[in-house]
Amino acid sequence: xxxxxxxxxxxxxxxxxxxxxxxxxxxxxxxxxxxxxxxxxxxxxxxxxxxxxxxxxxxxxxxxxxxxxxxxxxxx
Numbered sequence: 270x271x272x273x274x275x276x277x278x279x280x281x282x283x284x285x286x287x288x289x290x291x292x293x294x295x296x297x298x299x300x301x302x303x304x305x306x307x308x309x310x311x312x313x314x315x316x317x318x319x320x321x322x323x324x325x326x327x328x329x330x331x332x333x334x335x336x337x338x339x340x341x342x343x344x345x
Contacts, residue, residue: 283302285295319325 283299
């Protein structure tokens with residue numbers, strides 16, 4: 270089993286090469302890189318548009334009574 274002294278430290282994700290960088294500049298770079306995406310690479314799934322949703326093909330029952338035929342053509 271590895272002891273803590275034998276374990277290797279992971280390589281840094283970001284290395285500042287310019288010695289004149291201010292803490293504000295480094296913070297701005299970190300904010301930009303963190304906004305670009307996560308490390309696991311999962312992109313958000315695109316949403317399905319409602320016009321081609323499978324539920325649209327399911328037939329619905331029409332309303333009974335006065336104005337039922339008119340209500341059948343109106344969106345719900």
